[in-house]
Amino acid sequence: MSSSSSPQYALERSVAISAVERACSLTDKVFRNLVTADTVTKKDKSPVTVGDYSAQAVVNAILGSHFDEDPIVGEEDSKDLQKPEAESLRKQIFALANEALKNPAQECPAVAEAESKANTQAWGERELTERELLAAIDRGTAEGGAKGRCWALDPIDGTKGFLRGGQYAVCLAFMVDGVVQVGVMGCPNLPHDASSAKPKEGEFGAGEKRSDLGTLFIAVRGQGAFQRPIQGGEEKRISMRQISSxxxxxxxxxxxxxxxxxxxxxxxxxxxxxxxxxxxxxxxxxxxxxxxxxxxxxxxxxxxxxxxxxxxxxxxxxxxxxxxxxxxxxxxxxxxxxxxxxxxxxxxxxxxxxxxxxxxxxxxxxxxxxxxxxxxxx
Structure with a gap:
């Protein structure tokens, strides 16, 4: 899946970055439009439901368009969404998912090159149907295991943090034979600079978000760990703090x-x-x-x-x-x-x-x- 001149898992890395970027944009929009003070006090989990399903649909659809034989281990399936009483929720989720899929990728040259060679449609050239998005969600029901390729996805990790306006993450990992080879994590409320103050819970809602928030973390086994703003920018190598004791x-x-x-x-x-x-x-x-x-x-x-x-x-x-x-x-x-x-x-x-x-x-x-x-x- 990668050329001899590219680092190992270069395509998987790029596809994962693009998928997580889109999912972060989507979940951020869900927080701003659906989460209110009453959401937390009344323990209303509906924004998390919307965010979880729509983000999983987006990520799984993107993974499926490039690695259609790769199983995905995720949290959600579409069983509850297919019930007649879920029609309104279903429409909301699919509108968000299709909007996120139309967003241009920030930095994915390997993805663009692969699509060109395969002569496939670019993501977002047409809206996915309800059936296609339900199928995308259900790609996340794999059991995992120690053989072959596999992805693991948590579309909103830290649901209480998400609802409070605190820390949450969109987490995607690629594994081969049970060993994690690629990890991409989007943290929409984490500052770009570790020394910057983290937002206080509930600091922002429908208003403007601090421009220094939203950090993407990327790691490939044997190639180091990096971070950059979710919105795009230069990757910076990161390392744990060195302490003598x-x-x-x-x-x-x-x-x-x-x-x-x-x-x-x-x-x-x-x-x-x-x-x-x-x-x-x-x-x-x-x-x-x-x-x-x-x-x-x-x-x-x-x-x-x-x-x-x-x-x-x-x-x-x-x-x-x-x-x-x-x-x-x-x-x-x-x-x-x-x-x-x-x-x-x-x-x-x-x-x-x-x-x-x-x-x-x-x-x-x-x-x-x-x-x-x-x-x-x-």
Missing amino acids: LSEASFCESVEAGHSSHGTNARIAELLGISAASVRMDSQAKYASISRGDGDVYLRLPVGDGSYQEKIWDHASGSLLVEEAGGKVSDIRGKDLNFGVGRTLRDNRGVVASQKEHHAKVIDAVRKALEEEGRGHL
């Missing part, structure tokens, strides 16, 4: 305590001599943040009895981003994440990401903290 580190953790115990995290920080305040945000944006030095350690520890199995789309693109930025990602036992056993990380418990040289010490502290809680069996 973990006492200089800071955690990047979930806003929601239900995703990973803040109390356990605090004990781990104490064991490691970390006193800096944690950076808290929703979604895989945490992976993106530590990959460019905004935070150093990301923990997603098992809660309760540890029976929950992490979904592959929640970690595939982010884990590669950290690894290519010089980090190490494993589960709480130090085992590599296994993306080749289906739709979940059933061989793993929890996730730990940190600088490679300090990873073993972080794992030791995690194990000690869990043992103190009587959860050392996890």
Whole structure:
């Protein structure tokens, strides 16, 4: 799929970038037009439903136009959308999806070249039909596995962050034989510069958005990690912050305590001599943040009895981003994440990401903290 003169997976990289760009533009529009103060207080999830379905339709349609035999592991299927009572929702979703597909790609020369050689229609030359968009959504029902090519998609990772005007991400990963090879993540509310203030939740809605927000993160195995504005621009290589001791580190953790115990995290920080305040945000944006030095350690520890199995789309693109930025990602036992056993990380418990040289010490502290809680069996 790539010429001998192109880097490995150059086409997959370009197609993924274009798909995520479009999905980010779409979800940003959904937030501005559909999310209100009442949405959050009334726990109205309809904007997330619209965003999830329409973004998945867009990404899957684009992937299908270039890699029609590649399975996709995604969150949604179209079963509920096909019900008669969903007609209004269906029309809204398909209008958004077709509008996003008409947007020109920012920087995808490899895609343009491939379309020219294949003599295929450029995306957006005609509107996709309802049947085609439903089929695109249903391309995301693959089971994954350890053989062959596969994509993993989370169209809106961090739904609560999305609704609050906080951090969320559009996450797309390409895998071969269960190993992540390409990861692209769009973070519409993350500043281009790690040193810039992140938006306060609810800071913007229908009004103007800060021009310094919206960052795209890209990684290809063995080729490094990069970021650039979602709107287009020069890619900049990124790397994790270099620290001589973990006492200089800071955690990047979930806003929601239900995703990973803040109390356990605090004990781990104490064991490691970390006193800096944690950076808290929703979604895989945490992976993106530590990959460019905004935070150093990301923990997603098992809660309760540890029976929950992490979904592959929640970690595939982010884990590669950290690894290519010089980090190490494993589960709480130090085992590599296994993306080749289906739709979940059933061989793993929890996730730990940190600088490679300090990873073993972080794992030791995690194990000690869990043992103190009587959860050392996890």
